[in-house]
Amino acid sequence: MTLPSGADGGHMRRLFFVVLIGVAVCAAVMGFALRSGEQPTWSVLATLPERIRDVHAHGDDLLVAAGREGLLRVSTVTGEVTPLFDLKGLEIVDIELAAGVTHLLTYAAENRRNDLYLVDPNTGGFIRSITLGGGVTDLAGFLANGRLAVIQGVQVRFLDVEQGRTRTRDRVQITGGILGDADLAGERLYVARSYAGGLAVVDTTARELVELIEVEPWLMDVSVSGSLAYVVDKDGNVGRVDLNSRQYTALEYTDVLVAPDGTTYALTPEAVLELDDQGEVVDRTKVPADLTAALEGTRPSLFEVGADYAIITAGDRLLWLDPVWKKRRGQVAKAD
Numbered sequence: 001m002t003l004p005s006g007a008d009g010g011h012m013r014r015l016f017f018v019v020l021i022g023v024a025v026c027a028a029v030m031g032f033a034l035r036s037g038e039q040p041t042w043s044v045l046a047t048l049p050e051r052i053r054d055v056h057a058h059g060d061d062l063l064v065a066a067g068r069e070g071l072l073r074v075s076t077v078t079g080e081v082t083p084l085f086d087l088k089g090l091e092i093v094d095i096e097l098a099a100g101v102t103h104l105l106t107y108a109a110e111n112r113r114n115d116l117y118l119v120d121p122n123t124g125g126f127i128r129s130i131t132l133g134g135g136v137t138d139l140a141g142f143l144a145n146g147r148l149a150v151i152q153g154v155q156v157r158f159l160d161v162e163q164g165r166t167r168t169r170d171r172v173q174i175t176g177g178i179l180g181d182a183d184l185a186g187e188r189l190y191v192a193r194s195y196a197g198g199l200a201v202v203d204t205t206a207r208e209l210v211e212l213i214e215v216e217p218w219l220m221d222v223s224v225s226g227s228l229a230y231v232v233d234k235d236g237n238v239g240r241v242d243l244n245s246r247q248y249t250a251l252e253y254t255d256v257l258v259a260p261d262g263t264t265y266a267l268t269p270e271a272v273l274e275l276d277d278q279g280e281v282v283d284r285t286k287v288p289a290d291l292t293a294a295l296e297g298t299r300p301s302l303f304e305v306g307a308d309y310a311i312i313t314a315g316d317r318l319l320w321l322d323p324v325w326k327k328r329r330g331q332v333a334k335a336d
Contacts, residue, residue: 038324042291045311045320046079048072052313054095055303056102058121062311062318063102065092071104071119074318076311084124087117096139096148101127103148103161105139114152116161130161140191141184143204149189151179156189156202170207174200183258185224194218194234199241215241215248223258226277230256230264236299238266240279257302265310267302269295272310272323285310285323294319 053065062074063084071085071092087106094105104117114136118127132150140149143158147169150157154175160167177196182189188210189202197218201211217233224230229241230251238253253266253273264275269292274283287295298314305311310321 040285040288040322040324042288042319042321044079045076045318046074046081048074048081048316048318051316052318053091053093055311055313055318056095056097057304058097058102063095063097063121064318065095065104066316067091067093071095071102071124073124076320084121085117085119085126090115094139096141097121098142098148099146103139105132105136118161130159137179138181140182140189143184149182149184149204151182151191154179156182156191158204158207172202172207172209174202174209176212180220181222183222183224183229188224190222190224190229192219192222192231194220199229199231213241213243213246215239217248223256225258225262225264225275228264228277228279230258254300255302257305259305263305265302265305267300267312272302272305272321274325274327283325283327285321285325287321291319291321 048064048066048069050067050069053067056063060076062076064072064074066072068089068091070083070087073082073084090106090108092104093107096103102119102121104119106115106117112134114132114134116130116132119125120127132152135153136150138151140151140156142148146162147158148161150159154173156172156174157168158170160169174191177193180192180194182191187203187205189204191200191202193200195218197216198212198214199219199222200209201213202208203210217237217239219231220234221232222229227243229243231239231241233239238251238256240249240251253268255267257265259265266273266275269287271284271286273281276282295314300312300314303311303313308322310323312319312321
């Protein structure tokens with residue numbers, strides 16, 4: 001059969017466009033398949049000489065309270081561990097960074113004494129130390145006026161630390177229970193209570209106890225996000241207290257982190273979850289099965305989460321997770 005003049009060129013053009021569209025569709029399908037098959041990975045960033053007590057980010061480094069091993073610096077780029085400040089046998093139990101200074105809460109077992117050391121976070125240079133006495137459990141945070149809130153025994157002390165000596169400006173007594181860790185949220189300080197159970201709420205402006213929120217579990221730690229307080233009890237179980245209704249809810253989480261920007265993350269054996277201000281899951285990334293196995297039998301903590309990383313501690317190890325967030329791939333995020 002003879003084609004009319006010009007028909008053969010038009011046919012070839014149509015064939016070319018069909019093939020081109022087909023190649024584009026195949027590329028898109030293959031690209032989606034590759035992306036949907038993308039999996040998170042993890043590695044051991046560093047293994048430290050003692051159990052990790054606290055971690056704070058400082059530039060590209062992590063400042064780690066490693067008990068009797070002192071203050072260590074860990075590079076998030078290379079994983080290199082270097083001693084930053086040696087306390088000669090004292091244990092570092094808490095870290096607070098403010099005004100370019102690292103504040104270290106120490107404990108001496110022989111006399112059960114707590115001291116506060118001020119250290120340069122860049123050089124590890126000693127600035128000064130302040131004797132606090134005994135029974136200090138937490139550096140709760142710095143107020144807007146520069147005073148440091150300290151949990152000690154059955155009281156909250158508000159200290160001036162810039163003068164190089166212990167100067168207690170105010171104190172709030174909270175009887176009827178043993179105080180644990182605390183979280184400063186705006187002008188309110190939320191303190192975990194054991195034995196009596198629940199949360200103590202302190203107005204840091206009026207410097208007075210304004211409420212006791214009673215819940216059955218004996219609480220050891222608290223992190224506040226909006227109207228929700230995420231708590232950890234004496235057995236390591238995670239729960240949530242609605243600060244409006246005072247309702248307590250047990251959660252199937254291993255740990256909860258409230259980031260400095262207010263974003264809340266939760267760790268489970270299978271995933272890291274991002275939560276909204278109602279505690280609902282809005283995004284998630286899987287925890288690889290071999291990481292889940294490596295964490296079994298430990299009490300891992302979620303210390304920091306960024307767009308392309310998450311830092312988890314387990315015993316003496318700092319673990320680095322490269323996440324693959326579902327929301328960013330257009331998938332629906334659901335809790336496990």
